Amino acid sequence: MAFFLYILVLYTFCASGFTLAKGALVATTPFFFVAVRLLIAGGGMLTWFFLRGHTAPILTRRSLFYLAQLSVLATYLAFMCDLWSLQFFTSAESAFIFNFTPFITAIFSRVWFKERLTARKLLGMGLGFSAALLLIGSMPRFSGQLVFSLPFFALCVAVILGAYGWIAMRVLMQEERLPISFVNGTSMLIAGFLALVSSYTAEIAFWQPLPIFQPQLFVMVTVSAVVLVNICFTNLYSYLLRRYTATLLSCAGLICPFIVSFFGRLFLGESLQIGFFVALIVFSLGLLLFYSEELRQGYYKLY
Numbered sequence: 001m002a003f004f005l006y007i008l009v010l011y012t013f014c015a016s017g018f019t020l021a022k023g024a025l026v027a028t029t030p031f032f033f034v035a036v037r038l039l040i041a042g043g044g045m046l047t048w049f050f051l052r053g054h055t056a057p058i059l060t061r062r063s064l065f066y067l068a069q070l071s072v073l074a075t076y077l078a079f080m081c082d083l084w085s086l087q088f089f090t091s092a093e094s095a096f097i098f099n100f101t102p103f104i105t106a107i108f109s110r111v112w113f114k115e116r117l118t119a120r121k122l123l124g125m126g127l128g129f130s131a132a133l134l135l136i137g138s139m140p141r142f143s144g145q146l147v148f149s150l151p152f153f154a155l156c157v158a159v160i161l162g163a164y165g166w167i168a169m170r171v172l173m174q175e176e177r178l179p180i181s182f183v184n185g186t187s188m189l190i191a192g193f194l195a196l197v198s199s200y201t202a203e204i205a206f207w208q209p210l211p212i213f214q215p216q217l218f219v220m221v222t223v224s225a226v227v228l229v230n231i232c233f234t235n236l237y238s239y240l241l242r243r244y245t246a247t248l249l250s251c252a253g254l255i256c257p258f259i260v261s262f263f264g265r266l267f268l269g270e271s272l273q274i275g276f277f278v279a280l281i282v283f284s285l286g287l288l289l290f291y292s293e294e295l296r297q298g299y300y301k302l303y
Helices: 002-027 030-051 061-085 091-112 119-137 150-175 180-202 215-240 246-268 274-297
Strands: none
Touching: 002 030, 002 061, 002 091, 002 215, 002 246, 030 061, 030 180, 030 215, 061 150, 061 180, 091 119, 091 150, 091 246, 119 246, 119 274, 150 180, 150 215, 150 246, 180 215, 246 274
């Protein structure tokens, strides 16, 4: 029961990120928003880490290698591709594309951690993905001109890099034994500086003096995104990686579009179709099947 509560809270944080990011594009440019979010979140986490009396851990060559990948690939490039492509997609469409994450994570986990993909696991993942298809079927279809376009490609790159990021995170925490807050804070701070340079280079026309169009909305959205996504979601996900496999957590992420749809109903007055509830039932069955199989395989114990 605790696992399902964790998942609900975790992906509520995640779903809020899609809504907040979409709102941020009205107030500022995508690269600048990424830079500010990451610099504030990364700086805050590292400050808190050292204020609690911790000292910087000794980094081996292997840990530096994975930390660099986490910073540059899974944080900087993934965030930049995601926010840029969001200009061309709705938040629900973006959330739907992220449902490919479990399949990519499963491949990475098979290579790095030798996690077995049994028939029951594949069936569970298939049910979860089918649920997402049912959900998207009740929404406006993707515009034909967006499919296979540069924004679509950028969003797919963000999904792949994000999936690999959790693999790198798991290596750093479980094998290199690095603290969660140190890893997250360092990777975000490095990525934030890279994003700031990218913003000043690619969005220089909007720096007059800063690329902020609506200051009040910018502050509100940025603070909310930093707290809910960069701090709460990232650290809770990292914590759960200590108990559950990356594949299971990614599979559970198929619930994200449902929460995004619920937020649309709650905050935007969008109606919920019967397909939403049917898809939710199918998703629940798929997640239960996958979860029970991982318990049977002994990847973790049920507390």
